[in-house]
Amino acid sequence: MVEGDIVTGTVLHMTESDVIVDVGYKSEGIIALDEFRDVDGNVRVREGDEIDVLVQRADNRRGHLVLSHRKAEKMKVWNQIEDAFEKQTPVRGRVVDRIRGGLEVDIGEIGVRGFLPGSQVDLRPVRNLGSYKGRELELRVIKLNKRRGNIVLSRRVVLEEEKTKTLAALEVGRVFRGEVRDLTEYGAFVDIGGICGLLHIREMSFRRLEHPSELMKVGDQIEVVILRFDAEAERVSLGYKQLNVDPWTTAHDRYAVGTRVRGKVVSITDYGAFIEMEPGVEGLIHVSEMSWSSRTKHPSKLLGKGDFVEAMVLRVDFKARRISLGLKQVEPNPWPRLAEQYPIGSRLTGTVRKFTDFGAFIEVDSSIDGLIHISDLSWNKRVNHPSEVLNVGDDVETVVLSIDPENRRLSLGLKQLSDDAWEGFFTRHQEGDLVDGTVIRFADFGAFVQIEEGIEGLLRLNDIDEPPPSKAEDRLHLGQPLKLRIVRLSRDDRKVGLSLRAAEEGYSGHGESSEVSSVKIGDVWKR
Template identity: 35%
Template sequence: MSEDLNQVEVTTFEVGDVVKGQITKVEEKQVYIDVEGSKLSGIIPISELSSLHVEKASDVVSVDDMLTVKVKKVEEDALILSKKEIDADQAWDDLQQKFETGEIIEAEVKDVVKGGLVVDIGVRGFIPASLVEKFYVDDFTEYKGKQLTFKVVELDRDKNRVILSHRAVVEEEIETKKQQLLNTLHEGQVLEGTVQRLTNFGVFVDIGGVDGLVHISQLSHNRVEQPAEVVEVGQEVNVKILAVDRDNERISLSIKETLPGPWSNISDKLKAGDILEGTVKRLVSFGAFVEVLPGVEGLVHISQISNSHIGTPHEVLKEDQSVKVKVLDVNEDEKRISLSIKELDENVKEEVESNYQALEENTGFQLGEVIGDKLNEFK
C-alpha cells in the first residue's frame, strides 16, 4: 500500500515544477530536502546548488534552510531538484531590470580567475580586469571574499553571459562627488590641493575630487619658464579660485595669489639712500623702470637718469642693461619706488673733486694742470 501511495505522489509532479521544502540533511555532494505536500525524498545534487563551482554542499546551504527549487527529474522514490535553476530564473529577471535602469548591485567575489573576478548573483557574473578599478591592478588575490558593488554592462541570457563593472560604480561616485563639489566652489575661495600633472602651460591640481588648472603665469610672482621649477607631482599646495565654469567643468586656480607678494614688507627690505644693482626692464618717455628685487620695479625719472641733458631715456639706456641705482623714496602702500642713477654720478664727481683738491694742497699743483678738462665730463 505504501508503494501505491508513493506512486500517487510521484505522478503529481512533473519536470519543471517549482516546489518548496526544508533541508533535512547536508552531505558533501548532495542535499536532502523535505518537499512540501510530498512524501517523496527530495535530493539536490551539489552541481544543482549554485551557478558556480562548489566544493562542499555545506558551503552553500545548511540544515533547516527553506528553499524554493525546481524539479529536474522524477524518479520512483525521489525528486531530483535544482536550486540553481530557480536562482538563475530569478536572477535573469532581476538583472534585466537592473541592466535597463543602471541600478547598482552588491555581491561577494567568489573567485579570482585569469582575466578578472567571478561573483555569484544567481548566475555567474564576470568582471574583466579592466572593469574592476580605475587604476591598474597587478594582483587580484585580495579581492576574493570581498563585497563589491557593480553595474551590469552586458547581458546575454542565451549565451549565459553576464558582464559586470565595479569601475562604472566608482566613476559614477566620482562624478557625483565632482558635481557636488563644483556647486560649492566660488571665486576667491582658498583651498588645499595636490599637484596631479605638469604641462608646458601650467599645472593641474586636485582640490578634492575635481582638477583645476593653475596657468604658468599664476604659479609664482617671479617669471617661470617651466612649472617643474616651482612644483612637483604629489606636492600639497594652497590655491585660490579665480573662476569656476560649471557648464564646462573648468576651474581656474592661482598659487601665486596665496603667496606673499614681492611688495610685501618692501619697506623693511629697501630704504631711502640704499644703493642697488638693478636691471632696466622698460623704457618710457618719462623715464626707465628698473627691477631692483624679483618682481619689484622702481622708476628712474628722466630727470634722474643723467647729469647731462637728454631728450629720451633711450639715448643712454637700453632694456636688460644692468645699472646701479640709488633709492630716493619707498611707498609700500602705492607700490612705488623712486630711483636715481644721476645721484650716483654726482657722488662720484664730488669724490673725484675732493681727492684732487687734497692733491693740490699737498703737492702745490693746480687741478687743471693735472687732469686738464677731464672734470668737464661730469658737467
C-alpha cells in the first residue's frame, strides 16, 4: 500500500467510534465513524458495504492502516470538477448558505465548496438570494484553482444555453417538463429550460380554482404544453389541463335533464350558487330555483361555500359548458297543494313575518308567505302602515282571497273576517238624512267628520256656511260635535258628502215642513 492511493475496501464491522475496513492488505484499515455521518448525524454506512478510501499511512501503532473515506470522496469530486471545467460540462451542487456577494454551494455533498456569484444565479437579477438555500442546481465551473481550493460557478451560463435550445424547440402543442418558479393570484410561472412561461390559472384545471396553490407549489416538477409563444419577445403561454381528459366531452352521458345530482358549493354570487358535480364540471343554481318561497333574496341565506347539496338538472348547453340546476325541484311543490287545502274564502292562521309600505307578509309555512295588502286590513279605518294594525310575530287569522300557484302568490285579507261597516251604513242611510258627527281633521277644501266608528264624511267649505269661509278652522274646531245632513252618497267610492248649512236650514228630505218639501239636493239655500 502506498500513501495517497485510493483503493476499494469492504466494511467488516463498526464500533462506537470507528469503522473497520478490509482493503486486501495484511491488516485492516480504520476510519473514524464521524466521516460517515450526514448533516443530521445519521451514519450512512453498514457492514458489508464497499467504499472508496484514501490510504493516509501504511500503519499505526496498533498495526492498522489509517484510511479516510471523506478525503477519497473529495479527491474524486475534485477530479470530476477538473474534468467538467476542461470539457465545459455542468456539475450539480446544493446551496448551503447565503454569503457576501452570492451563494456558497456544496458540490458532491462532501464538503467541496464553490462560490456562486449573485450575478450568475439567474438570467435576471435575483432579489432574494436566501430563497435558494437548500436548492440543488445545475452549474458550470467558470474558474478553478485547485491549489487554493477556489471554485467559481455559474448557473446563468447553463440557463442561457438551455434557453437557446428551448427557443429552437418551441412548437405549439409540444410538451415540456418544467419547474414551478413562482405563484401569483392569476397563475404560475414555469421554467421550461431557461424560459419562464406563464401558466394561467384558467389553463391549470377544468375545475374552478381560487388560487394556483390549490394545485401546485413552488419547486414542483410538472409537464406543460405550449399554447402560444413569441420567440422574439420570449413570451410563452402554457397549459396544464390540456394534458388531461376534458370531462365535458362525456358530460352529456351523465347530466341529462331531470337527473338528480350531488355536488359541492364552490362559489356564491348575488344571483346564485355554483355547484361542482365532479372536477371540472359545475352547474349553477339560480336564486330563483333555490326555494318554492319567494322570500329568498340572496343565495347565502340558504347555502354556504363547502356545503354538499342534491339538485336536479333543469337545462343543459354542453357546447357552452353550462348546466342549470334546481334545488327546490328535489322537494314537492307546495303551491298546488295549498290551493286544494285552502279554497278561496277559507280561513287560515299564520305568523306576521315582516312589513312593507304596501302590506304585511304572513308566514303560512316554512316555504310559503301570503300578503295582506294594506287595503285589506280594515273596512273602515284609514291605515297608513300595517304596523298600525299588526305586530311582527303575531299569529293572525286571515281569509284566503286568491291563490296564484304559477306565480307563487297568496293574497290574504284581515278585514274580510268581519262585516263591511260601509255596506251597513249605505243600507241604513240615504241622501237627506240627518246624522251626528264629530270634526276629526281639516283639509284645504273643508273638514272630515266621523259619523260612525270607521265611517267618515266630507264637509266642504261651501257646505259649512254662506258665504263659504276661507278655511274650515275659521268656523269649526277639532272635536266639535255637529248635526249634519247627508247631501251626497257614493257607494262605489265609499264617500259621504255632508252639509252643515242644509242641516241648520231645516231640510230633512222626509217632508218635515211644507216650506222645504220641494227642495232638491244641490239647490242654493238661504235663510
